[in-house]
Amino acid sequence: MQSSRILPAALLALAALAACHKKPEVAPTPAPAPIDSTAIKQHIADSLAMVAKARADSLARAAAEKAREDSIAAAAAQAKMRAALTAMIHFDFNKSDLRPEDQAILDAKIPILLANPGLTLRIAGNTDERGSTEYNLALGQRRAATAKRYLTDHGVADSRLETVSNGEEKPLCTEQEESCWSQNRRDEFTVTGGDTGMLKGSGN
């Protein structure tokens, strides 16, 4: 079938050549191209692989994005816990009693401390610049002890809480007015260990 069709075509081509050229040449008959089914299969396979890879990449990206979001959320949760742990409490002049409005600040620390038994805190008591410089060292220690007692009364192990006094030696603010003094009459809380991957406490 094929050869019978090729022949008249070849004759037509020869006639055309004869009409144009003085020395007609016989054109070589082109060899029919073999059909490569392996390449086609490969092409299909490649396309499928690309789709699969794109899908996998997309999934990985989504997973990474989710992980990143999770990690941000986790970091935010850690930061929030750390903020709760280090939130300061304040005192009235020459007093070391826990003020009712500051009780919630200590309450927020308790579930975190209880959920993370490796967590340790240093509590530093501070005073304002009024009062005797030397007597204030004792007052600062009493203020640190107030916070520690509240936390140990709520189940935090004594050994995890260290108290020190700075007296009036480390003011946050040096203006000579009550708005400044009231900031300086404080307990500072510093996390001293066990704060990697803190677990949320049940109360959080």
Next chain:
Amino acid sequence: MTKARFALAGALLALAVPLAAQDTTAQGVHITLQYNVGTRPGVVVLPVAGAGGDSIQTILQRDLDYGDRVNVIAIPDSMAAAVRGGLDSTGKVRTMGYAVFKTLGAAAVIQATNTSRGLHVALHDVARGQVIDVNEFPLPPDSLSRGWRMAVHRVSDEVERWVTGVRGIAATRIAYVRNHAVRIVDSDGADDLTIPMAGAGMSPAWSPDARMIAYSTFGEGSRIVVYTLATGQSRSFGERRNTNVSTPVFSPDGSAIVYTLAGENGSDLFSAPVGGGPAARLTAGGGTDNSTPAFSPDGRRIAFTSGRAGPPEIYIMDADGTNVSMFTDYAFSTRNYRSNPDWSPDGLSLAYQAYQPDSSGVFQIFTMSLRDRTPHQLTSDGENEDPSWAPDARHLVFTSTRSGTKQLWVIDSQSGRLRQLTHGAAMSRLGAWSPRLAP
């Protein structure tokens, strides 16, 4: 003439015994300077002959001035020739030369010559027209060194005793705190130095022999540190978890250090042997604060600040912690704050700081006699804190804001005269006046 020879013979006798053992009244040959009791005798310090003479004259004049017991009379230029005319070729006062000092209002003339054997000093009684005391004081060879200056201060203190009967306080130092380092400055403000620190320092205190300084550190690892000046060595004690220790003081016999220990339940006073060993609790504060101890000079009692009745007040107890009684009067005001007692070296009164009756929240320095317990306010300019008595039981060093930043000032509790001891941008505070320093 007989009288003068007798006095000189007595003075020469005095040369033979060590300075510390001298007691001219016991020897019975001392002639007291003639001047009106209740007034300050005028004193002229003649130009000092020999090496470093100008410096010696300046130091003698300043020390006598700071002692507040004499009026140091400068020789006006118009009288300089007359004074020179009153001296012979060796610089000694001619018999007829006393008239010019009388004109100047001087009761005494100090004549000093720096010789190879030391500083030769003669005290002239202008009214009698004769030398009534003479002595030779060794001076270290390194002129203007710390030790040399202190030796000249000792001369000043002895001369002050010759003139007034009371030894001066120039040969003393004041320990204090700047930038949480313990520093030591001479009583005239010279030779300010810092000691090696073991932590953030507060509240220096002298041992009775002035060979050691105790201080406390605060924050983490709070402890009492005992520094020995001669060796530069420190040892520490009292460091305990959850504890702040502060305000160490030596007992007058030098055997113990009493200090404040603030722990889980208020603060109490403890006593520990200076050489080391277990501490004993002196107060039972029951959760209140008990701090800033000060021994009576006989070592039998301790004054301290306590918040046991509410506002801080000053209490006195026996040195073993018994027989506690409130010294200051709680009923005086509901917003009292009295603290930081220091017992005068004569044992007669306490200096302390207190809010003024208007409760302005500003401390002033007061003294209160143990006999009549009437408060006597010494300061009113700026805020004034942390009084510490000089060994003469008359002068006090304290912290004042009157020049802006907190600095140390010295006040004469009798005349109210003031002088600024420390200067600078950084706060200087918590001054502790040393005992008289032995050579």
